[in-house]
Amino acid sequence: MPRIYILPLDGVGTYILDRIAKGVESCFHLSPAILPAITVPPDALDASRRQYHSTVILRRLAAHLPPDGLRILGITNVDLYVPRLRFVFGEAVIHGKVAVVSIHRLRPEFYGQASDNELLAERTIKEVIHELGHTFGLQHCLNPQCVMFFSNTVQDTDRKLSQFCESCRVQIEDKVTTAS
Numbered sequence: 001m002p003r004i005y006i007l008p009l010d011g012v013g014t015y016i017l018d019r020i021a022k023g024v025e026s027c028f029h030l031s032p033a034i035l036p037a038i039t040v041p042p043d044a045l046d047a048s049r050r051q052y053h054s055t056v057i058l059r060r061l062a063a064h065l066p067p068d069g070l071r072i073l074g075i076t077n078v079d080l081y082v083p084r085l086r087f088v089f090g091e092a093v094i095h096g097k098v099a100v101v102s103i104h105r106l107r108p109e110f111y112g113q114a115s116d117n118e119l120l121a122e123r124t125i126k127e128v129i130h131e132l133g134h135t136f137g138l139q140h141c142l143n144p145q146c147v148m149f150f151s152n153t154v155q156d157t158d159r160k161l162s163q164f165c166e167s168c169r170v171q172i173e174d175k176v177t178t179a180s
């Protein structure tokens with residue numbers, strides 16, 4: 001049975017990792033496994049932006065994929081960016097095996113609110129399912145409640161559900177069955 005591997009990259013607590021694992025399992029019906037944490041690749045840091053280039057991290061993740069790994073998902077607390085955007089919640093290779101999600105801007109504390117592990121877990125699961133959806137070939141969906149809706153702000157993440165809309169669900173079931 002191929003697995004989805006979760007690779008913590010610095011500063012992500014076990015509660016969030018366990019919740020991600022459960023969310024992945026119930027969404028994709030594939031058994032996830034959590035790998036030992038590694039440090040964020042230092043060359044992904046843009047010192048002037050004080051953010052990490054997510055595409056550089058993605059390139060490194062592939063080397064950590066175990067032989068039975070279907071996908072590898074990096075999860076980090078550092079702030080991620082791609083050059084054309086101010087920040088990203090995550091990035092994935094479409095039809096690829098790698099994805100990364102940052103909890104940095106999913107934390108209520110980032111917006112001056114009280115810490116809330118449950119809310120953080122819900123937001124993280126949505127962005128994780130979204131990025132894994134890309135690895136199975138799904139594009140962005142225009143339905144604001146669908147997990148494949150692009151989150152420009154955390155409000156977008158809060159509005160969407162941790163599920164695929166009907167149209168995306170049909171696609172993902174087909175793609176996951178083919179891949180696994």
Ligand code: ZN
Pocket residue numbers: 130134140150
């Ligand atoms: Zn996306």
Ligand code: ZN
Pocket residue numbers: 141142143146147148149164165166167168169
């Ligand atoms: Zn959709």
